[in-house]
Amino acid sequence: MPYDLPDDLAKLSLLDIAEAVAARRLPPVDQWHPGEVIDSKMRISADGTWYHEGSPIRRSAMIRAFSSLLMHDAADSRYYLVTPQCRQHIDVEDAPFLAVQMEHKDSALAFRLNTDEFVIAGPENPLRAEGDPDCPAIYLAVRHGCEARLNRSTWLELAHWALDRSDDLSVTSMGAHFSLQPK
Missing domain, CATH: 3.10.540.10 (duf1285 like domain)
Known part of the structure; x- marks a missing residue:
């Protein structure tokens, strides 16, 4: 098929x-x-x-x-x-999936994975920041404990989108708030 x-x-x-x-x-x-x-x-x-x-x-x-x-x-x-x-x-080696595209839709952030699947960030699919504050890695929960790492262009798009809306480099999707800065 x-x-x-x-x-x-x-x-x-x-x-x-x-x-x-x-x-x-x-x-x-x-x-x-x-x-x-x-x-x-x-x-x-x-x-x-x-x-x-x-x-x-x-x-x-x-x-x-x-x-x-x-x-x-x-x-x-x-x-x-x-x-x-x-x-x-x-x-x-890192995460089993890559998030390769992001779109803001209504009150949600939607991502396309390298497997052509869509994931909507929110309480069930949270975003998390890891790594160094100068060079963070952003991960999106996908399913069954697996995550997608945002590729460079998707991370930059998300960061620009966040900075256009606030000074604290954070985003909200489906009512859940996520910091894009590693702790």
């Missing part, structure tokens, strides 16, 4: 984005607890490139499929691809 790219984030209303988020049917990886654990021989680099046995995965449809099975286990701080039969460890 061919993959239809979602519309451009800038052209969508907040309702359209929320409907796209709700329509994405994802596997219930948080409900699966298989006993077998193996190494997937996969890695996600800091730039968002997925690798299998050292070679980049070039098919975006495969990356989208694998990313739907991804979870972070807080108990052992590892990432896994989860199926009903098996948990496969996957190495992640």
Whole structure:
């Protein structure tokens, strides 16, 4: 089945984005607890490139499929691809997703990920700042303990948007307030 790219984030209303988020049917990886654990021989680099046995995965449809099975286990701080039969460890250099586009819609900040998914920042998907105050890294909660790091252009766009509205480099989305400065 061919993959239809979602519309451009800038052209969508907040309702359209929320409907796209709700329509994405994802596997219930948080409900699966298989006993077998193996190494997937996969890695996600800091730039968002997925690798299998050292070679980049070039098919975006495969990356989208694998990313739907991804979870972070807080108990052992590892990432896994989860199926009903098996948990496969996957190495992640920074964050498994990249936020590559941002739009302000009504009272919300919407992001497009490198997997062409949309995430709306808010209480369920908070933003957090890490790193050095002079060079922060901003992360957006996606699902199952996984986050997206805002790429440089998206971070700069968010910072400019925040500075146009306040002096404290913070943003509000869906009623939740987020500082863009590391603590």
